[in-house]
Amino acid sequence: MPPAGKPEDFVAAMLRDGLDTRTVGHPVLLHPELDSTMDEVARLSDGGAKEGTVVVAEVQTAGRGRFGRTWVSPEGNLWVSILLRPSLDSLRWLSVLAGIAAARAIASAAGLEVTLKWPNDVRIRGRKVGGVLVENSLSGSEVRHAIIGIGINVALDTSTDFHLASTATALNRECEGPVSRAALLRHLLEEVDRLYESLMAGETPLEEWRGLLDTLGKEVVVRDVTGSDSLDGSYRGVAEDVDVSGNLLLRLPDGGLITLAGGEVTILEAPAFVYIKPGQPRR
Numbered sequence: 001m002p003p004a005g006k007p008e009d010f011v012a013a014m015l016r017d018g019l020d021t022r023t024v025g026h027p028v029l030l031h032p033e034l035d036s037t038m039d040e041v042a043r044l045s046d047g048g049a050k051e052g053t054v055v056v057a058e059v060q061t062a063g064r065g066r067f068g069r070t071w072v073s074p075e076g077n078l079w080v081s082i083l084l085r086p087s088l089d090s091l092r093w094l095s096v097l098a099g100i101a102a103a104r105a106i107a108s109a110a111g112l113e114v115t116l117k118w119p120n121d122v123r124i125r126g127r128k129v130g131g132v133l134v135e136n137s138l139s140g141s142e143v144r145h146a147i148i149g150i151g152i153n154v155a156l157d158t159s160t161d162f163h164l165a166s167t168a169t170a171l172n173r174e175c176e177g178p179v180s181r182a183a184l185l186r187h188l189l190e191e192v193d194r195l196y197e198s199l200m201a202g203e204t205p206l207e208e209w210r211g212l213l214d215t216l217g218k219e220v221v222v223r224d225v226t227g228s229d230s231l232d233g234s235y236r237g238v239a240e241d242v243d244v245s246g247n248l249l250l251r252l253p254d255g256g257l258i259t260l261a262g263g264e265v266t267i268l269e270a271p272a273f274v275y276i277k278p279g280q281p282r283r
């Protein structure tokens, strides 16, 4: 028997308890160590793997986040990628779907309240506990594959890294007792599967997403961190809403409203200004 909590345990335990999905998680493949689960799923897809194939790694040696950043990926956490082949129209909803699935799964497995920082940083009490990365491969207008990557800090020791210590947290730190990775993974895969079925049936999860976003109503700075976004530099304003395409609607101090498709949001503690529409009563 491997010692409790070792990688052999948690995926096998999850499968033993039963996975109630149609597409996602058939199969689930576990690796003690990978470069990145994103790369492994891409390799499997190129080799003809089935839609719904899931790869889990105990350790990633080259885990990555949005904007090409390094994603610190030691053992004891949840690093997972899922292979999907959705329609072209649905692609833009996958990261929203993944953020909602992560929030639902954490609520079910750990009983914690989770919010999302636009677009999809998974947060507990303002600290990042997980992230979502979606990578697509297209051939013309044909979708070869889409890979959803989800990372959730379960046992991450954030104290070893200055940046992580001030911005990140982990489920075991937020909970009374240790969180079961088997339960977390099962809930996560089942929620992705449900949301994906609905998406394929034409339902977009806009309202649930809007309700989870802790960004709305706050003063924020949105930065183009790669230089490759349509965003030109950075903008400061009040995050007013999201639109039906998932864009952020940002109210500028001069009253103008701009639509942002990407970028990194920093939430400022207290709004420096509140834009009052002409004719709107002051409170």
Ligand code: BTN
Binding pocket: 036, 037, 038, 060, 062, 063, 064, 065, 066, 067, 069, 071, 078, 079, 080, 081, 121, 130, 131, 132, 133, 149, 150, 151, 152
């Ligand atoms: C982010 O917030 O920047 C997204 C982080 C995504 C991390 C996950 S962990 C599983 C998958 N494999 C990776 O290399 N990245 C994603």
